Amino acid sequence: MNQPHPRAGSDKKQRKWFNEFPDPMVLIFMVLVAVYLLTFIIPAGEFARELVDGRNRVIPDSFQLLAETAPLHFFDLFLAIPQGMINASPFLFIVFIAGGLFHVLQSTGALENMVGVAANKVGAGNSLRSRNLIIVLGTFIYGFFGVAVGGENNIALVPLGVLVAAAIGCSRLVGVTMAVGGIGIGFALSPINPYTVGVAQSIGELPLFSGWSLRLLMVLTSLALLSAYLCLRVVKMEFHDDQPAEMSKPLHEYRLSRQDLTILGIFLIGLAILVTGVFTRGWYIKEITAIFLMMAIVIGFASGMTANQLVKRMMEGAASVTSGALVIGLAASIPVILQDAHVIDTIVKSLSAILEGTPVAVAAVLTSIIQGIINLFIPSGSAQALITMPILIPVADLIGMSRQLMVTAFQIGDGLTNLFIPTAGGILAMLALGRVSYAQWLPVIVPIMVPIYVLCWVMMVAAAYLGY
Template identity: 65%
Template sequence: MDMTDKMASEASKPWYRNMPDPMVLIFMILVATYVLTFIVPAGEFARVVADGRTTVVPESFAYLTDTPALHFFDIFVAIPKGLISAAPYLFIVFIAGGLFHILQKTGALENAIGVAVNKVGVKNRNVIITVGTFIYGFFGVAVGFENNIALVPVAVLISAAVGYSSLVGTVMAVGGIGIGFALSPINPYTVGVAQGIAELPTFSGAWLRTLMVLTSLAALAYFICAKVTKMDFKEPEGVEGLKQDLSEYQLGGKDKATLGVFLAGLGIMLYGVFANGWYINEIAGLFLLMAIAIGMVNGLGANGIVKQMMEGASGVTAGALVIGVAASIQVILDQAQIIDTIVNALSSLIQDMPIAVSAIVASVVQGVINLFVPSGSGQAMVTMPILVPVADLVGMSRQLMITAFQVGDGLTNLIVPTSGGTLAMLALGRVSYEQWLKAILPFMVLVYALCWVALFIGQLVGY
């Protein structure tokens, strides 16, 4: 194929299949955000602290007049600042990369997956992918989003065991966790916080969210088996499939001890998350401890453990750096003080629409806001004090408004470049942001349509 034919072929592809390199894409968004600071005036809401929570005071928005304009050089200064602000995500990617490199070298995880897949039968590989999607979805529902970062490489190995690419495993894991977290009926970070602000019983209205999450996970499993498994995907360097035939895998004593340490570590992580409120830093520290313990079980000395950790960390460096560069977008927005202005303008869009339509538009508004306020609980704190009174004024139930917020905030985590958790998982799956968008965007159209239908039905039945 000559250059002209190649260019014509590229031009004929859908827009989402002609994405630039992730670093280029994110830098373009950073520059666009900088330009936005000269268009959008600075402003802020008044905030009060009640019961340890900082909440926005409705109808308190005011423009600011004494904020200096950002200099062009601030674009480049924002990048190291973003790397610093995203440090917890960077470190957990590096440490988890090292942990799974050691696990890969021991062969214990590969042996376990090989034995399990051999028993189930590789001919049932779509069943394995479907069950895996729902399992990862359950972890998203019950455990959270970033807390499941360590499970992504496991999905990649499962995918390799049944003859699929690491892209399939990554979509299964990240998509399942993301959908589960986004539509969870018991999400403490979004539903719990939002219902507290709206003065509703915690986790009330669970039936519609449960229906949404189960339907969406089923759609994701079908999409993976029907579409993602057939996508062209070049495996990155350093990603290896199974090294032998499935029938040759068996678990030895050292393998069982290694897996015991790994599973015990995951159990401790879950206890820490639920009982002690652990988050990124504590989980990263636990991963480091697990790596050391697994290295010792397998006879690695101190130097050997460090060597393997360094090799693993080097393999995920590119993905980790993307996280830091993406965080620079938030740095520019904070410096310019335009986030509240954007939130105020977007919130006003839904006040004069039919109720069912306004619920759908509210989810879109929340999705846009999520680009600027990537924290789910943080977004609830900023937007719910504004949108709950709006819901009351237009006759929408508070429960429906919270569900619209959950759809908009949660689903966009899977595609916005400011979601550090998503970028961290992609780094561990060795799938670039560009490759991820090519794979997941068609599904996002489907899942949004499903959720919008659910919101419309919710309004009709008085949810």
């Protein structure tokens, strides 16, 4: 008896909308083309700048249009791509080296053994409550690292989240969302963020990290929202994983050997050195990458690898994150187009003018939205503070907004958008290391960002009325 043929459209109906999302390279190239076309509409202009304490700051009310700037040639669109990759090279290299480090670490088995033993002790495989407890604890731990250590400084911890998710029977998507989301929110709303709050408060002549209580409340409640979203929604999401992270044996069979403890000790010592260097010596991507490389070499030899085996493991790890690294380079070409066309200052000037004459509470919310838009074009928090705060601080004084509230609005707009804009190199680097593509990430992170933004806006409005 002949079986009826399925209708041609049946497969399409069963597909989720996010499976039809463009490839990350296609998506970002579309944004790049759109930005290039905008340069023919937005007039070129610049603010004058002055050197203050070794930093270039914008002089308010010094904006002038540039009449003699030639429009970008079509060839410049493609020249921006290699230039963006050159500009983003520190992020590319940290992804390659971190990918190699974790492949070496995972090949020793020490990391999996540690996660397996820890998950078994808390009963991860026994109940839904235990699984949710681990997700909540993991989210807040990653959030703490984001608050205290920073963003890109925690890139080495992302694959650990994937292993934790595997131990509790969840997909790679859960582990990456727990790690990247926790770090991103912690860094975005940190009461002690030196890159955004520190720079912005110094420009606003405010005591360093003052007004911390509001930001602490924001980060704690936002992490709680992310935890609930993970437990209730992300764990149920369909995720197509070409290389699923799986535990190699049942949890009760895991043990930690002396060699495992030695390898984990080396890893923790390396992280301790890294954190110390970040806080006491101002280390950033270049130094962190060097520490990762040293950790990989020491861990490899401590596990008994030969030099050739170590190099092979490093190359395999680097190869596994190549596509994610290239996405970072392509995204970095977007600011190149804007800089070459001299339109960034024009965008800043136009957006800041919207705030004049608006009520304080409304202006606070608008500022966060404006800073989020600017962050797409200037994806560095400290650079954005140096460009926008000299303009926004006088605006705050004119409309009766406290400088502290203006700094907080700037921080929310700059920080939270990093979790979903294509020009945030640090987040893209973490996604590359976790092997979750930007196209897979967007449909997961965007829905939870809506209530987090609303939460922060409500708190800012309340703070405005309470005289914050």
